[in-house]
Amino acid sequence: MKTQILSQGDTLAAAKILKAGGVVAIPTETVYGLAANAFDDAAVKKIFIAKGRPSDNPLIVHISKVDEIRDLVQDFTAEAQKLADTFWPGPLTIILKKSDAISKIVSGGLDSVAVRLPGHPVARKVIRETGFPLVAPSANTSGSPSPTSAAHVIADLDGKIDAIVDAGSCKVGIESTVVSLCEYVPKILRPGAVTFEQLNRVLGNVKIDDAVLNPLGEGVRPISPGTKYRHYAPKTKVIILKGDRDAYVDYINNIRSVKNVAALCYDEDIPYLKVPAISYGRESDPNLQAEKLFNALREIDKIENVDTVYARCPAQSGIGLAVYNRLLRAAGFNVVEI
Ligand code: TXA
Ligand code: MG
Numbered sequence: 001m002k003t004q005i006l007s008q009g010d011t012l013a014a015a016k017i018l019k020a021g022g023v024v025a026i027p028t029e030t031v032y033g034l035a036a037n038a039f040d041d042a043a044v045k046k047i048f049i050a051k052g053r054p055s056d057n058p059l060i061v062h063i064s065k066v067d068e069i070r071d072l073v074q075d076f077t078a079e080a081q082k083l084a085d086t087f088w089p090g091p092l093t094i095i096l097k098k099s100d101a102i103s104k105i106v107s108g109g110l111d112s113v114a115v116r117l118p119g120h121p122v123a124r125k126v127i128r129e130t131g132f133p134l135v136a137p138s139a140n141t142s143g144s145p146s147p148t149s150a151a152h153v154i155a156d157l158d159g160k161i162d163a164i165v166d167a168g169s170c171k172v173g174i175e176s177t178v179v180s181l182c183e184y185v186p187k188i189l190r191p192g193a194v195t196f197e198q199l200n201r202v203l204g205n206v207k208i209d210d211a212v213l214n215p216l217g218e219g220v221r222p223i224s225p226g227t228k229y230r231h232y233a234p235k236t237k238v239i240i241l242k243g244d245r246d247a248y249v250d251y252i253n254n255i256r257s258v259k260n261v262a263a264l265c266y267d268e269d270i271p272y273l274k275v276p277a278i279s280y281g282r283e284s285d286p287n288l289q290a291e292k293l294f295n296a297l298r299e300i301d302k303i304e305n306v307d308t309v310y311a312r313c314p315a316q317s318g319i320g321l322a323v324y325n326r327l328l329r330a331a332g333f334n335v336v337e338i
Helices: 012-017 041-051 066-071 078-087 119-129 150-157 196-203 244-253 267-272 285-298 320-330
Strands: 004-007 024-026 031-036 058-062 092-097 112-118 163-166 175-181 187-188 236-240 261-267 277-279 308-312 335-337
Touching: 004 012, 012 024, 012 031, 012 066, 012 119, 012 163, 024 119, 024 150, 031 041, 031 058, 031 119, 066 078, 078 092, 078 196, 150 163, 150 277, 150 285, 236 244, 236 320, 244 261, 244 267, 261 267, 261 285, 267 277, 277 285
Parallel strands: 004 163, 024 163, 058 112, 092 175, 236 308, 236 335, 261 277, 261 308
Antiparallel strands: 024 031, 092 112, 175 187
């Protein structure tokens, strides 16, 4: 299949492909999503095939107006309405009990559904012009870092999808916060740009799922099937070093046992490092770290003859928690205190 590259002004062409049962990568403010008509199971199945995604990993349904959620869920609860009023359009995904309009293919066999109203105007325009809600997982090959530019989508999915709408790079850079309202106490299944602190202020009480910062225990079934799978990982092995700049620089510059080492660090670390280094932003700017992380992970694989990359550990408050969560998964939870 030839993958068409569409400009962001060409949303009608994207909508036409989607209405005909095709799959199109679209920009959102978080990452690019691989979209299909949420009510067309044959189209939705194409997403799983193109990404190589396990069929038990459910998809997020994207809408263009708040009211569109009512057909997708059993009950648009008062809590959910409060979240929608405060954070939509934006990088927040809300999980509620699903209605019969949502097929098992979309929900991965669960009785719940994840819904998001994206902040990116091009995403909303494509949904509106298609006339259906769109399911859209991140538009990467399953397991690799999520795509924050059309070039990333092309690197993974060229020839496997009908089209890409190119609207430049994504401002947030990491996927939406996923919060489940199906638990006794609302629970963050995936941290993102809508932070724990912000959700706590609106809901009064919110928990962070264990799987956000810990590897899954043997035989444990996660609430979010996505956390079961290896994710965000470049081909190069990633190890996180937890410590300040002096300790980090010292550790890397004195590694003797391993050859072919690189650093995934802050801008300010670079002048002190004697190995090839890729920055994922400034130390004081966690929003920039989120924006740059996935591109940096992809860049690491382009450095020649590097087997292991040592990552500077991000701070864990606010959006930093989301950056840390993605890096932990990229590293397979391999963290060294220095
Ligand atoms: O920012 C985003 O959320 C992007 C853009 C394209 O909107 N989408 C995205 O989708 O990241 P995806 O499929 O890559 O990640 C969705 C995550 C997965 O880990 C999945 O397991 C979880 O949300 N999820 C989806 N529906 C769920 C449900 N009903 N219950 C629990 N977890 C669910
Ligand atoms: Mg994904």
